[in-house]
Amino acid sequence: MSKTILYVRVSTSEQTSDHQLEQALKAGFQVDEVVTDHGTSGVTTKLEEREGGKRLFDMLREDDTLVVRWVDRLGRNYQDVTDTIREFIKRGVTIKTVINGMVFDGASKDPTQKAVRDALIGFMAAMAEAQAEASKEAQRAGIEHHKAAFPEKFKGRKPAFDRGSFEEVKAMLQAGQGHSAIAKATGVNRNTVIRIAQDPMKAEAALIKWGM
Missing domain, CATH: 1.10.10 (Arc Repressor Mutant, subunit A)
Structure with a gap:
C-alpha cells in the first residue's frame, strides 16, 4: 500500500516540526508518517547521512509520495538535492512541496517535459544553496561586527556544562x-x-x- 511521508528538517532558527506538519495538513495533504531531522545542517550533511534521511531512503517505495515544505528541507547543497530528487523519481516516488504545490515525478515520458522538470529541479536546488550561502555571509558579517564592537561580550555566558x-x-x-x-x-x-x-x-x- 502506498504511503504519504512528510519529511521535516528543523534547523536552529527555522520552523518547528509541528508547524511544518500543520502547514502540510492545511495544504490538504493526508500524511501517513512524519520523518524528522533536528538541528542537522542541510549544507554540510547529505540527506542519506542524516538519521531521518536514512529512514527515507529505506522507507520510500514505488507509488509513495514524499512531502516537504520546500526543497531546502531536503538540503541546501545543489548536487545533493538534485541527486536525491532524481534517485527518488527513479524509484517511482512522487515528490510534492507544500509551498506552491510543486510536483516532481517520473510520470511524463515526453522528453521536452522531462527536460523542463529537470531544469526546474536544478533551479530550485541552486536557489536553496544560494540562500544558504547568503545567510552564512550575513552571519559572518554580523559576527565580525560584534567582535569588533563588543570583544569582551562576544563569548556570552560560560556554559553550565562541559x-x-x-x-x-x-x-x-x-x-x-x-x-x-x-x-x-x-x-x-x-x-x-x-x-x-x-x-x-x-x-x-x-x-x-x-x-x-
Missing part, C-alpha cells in the same frame, strides 16, 4: 530519556537539559566559543 556532560545529555536525549532523568544522571540542571534538547547546535556553539 564537553563530556554535553555529549552525555545528547546521547540520553537520543535514547529517549526524560529531561528529569537526564538531569539526575548527568548533574546538568534540568532547564539546561531542556535548552540543549531544544537547540543542540546553540549549545555546541557555546562550548566552541569557550574552547570546551
Whole structure:
C-alpha cells in the first residue's frame, strides 16, 4: 500500500516540526508518517547521512509520495538535492512541496517535459544553496561586527556544562530519556537539559566559543 511521508528538517532558527506538519495538513495533504531531522545542517550533511534521511531512503517505495515544505528541507547543497530528487523519481516516488504545490515525478515520458522538470529541479536546488550561502555571509558579517564592537561580550555566558556532560545529555536525549532523568544522571540542571534538547547546535556553539 502506498504511503504519504512528510519529511521535516528543523534547523536552529527555522520552523518547528509541528508547524511544518500543520502547514502540510492545511495544504490538504493526508500524511501517513512524519520523518524528522533536528538541528542537522542541510549544507554540510547529505540527506542519506542524516538519521531521518536514512529512514527515507529505506522507507520510500514505488507509488509513495514524499512531502516537504520546500526543497531546502531536503538540503541546501545543489548536487545533493538534485541527486536525491532524481534517485527518488527513479524509484517511482512522487515528490510534492507544500509551498506552491510543486510536483516532481517520473510520470511524463515526453522528453521536452522531462527536460523542463529537470531544469526546474536544478533551479530550485541552486536557489536553496544560494540562500544558504547568503545567510552564512550575513552571519559572518554580523559576527565580525560584534567582535569588533563588543570583544569582551562576544563569548556570552560560560556554559553550565562541559564537553563530556554535553555529549552525555545528547546521547540520553537520543535514547529517549526524560529531561528529569537526564538531569539526575548527568548533574546538568534540568532547564539546561531542556535548552540543549531544544537547540543542540546553540549549545555546541557555546562550548566552541569557550574552547570546551
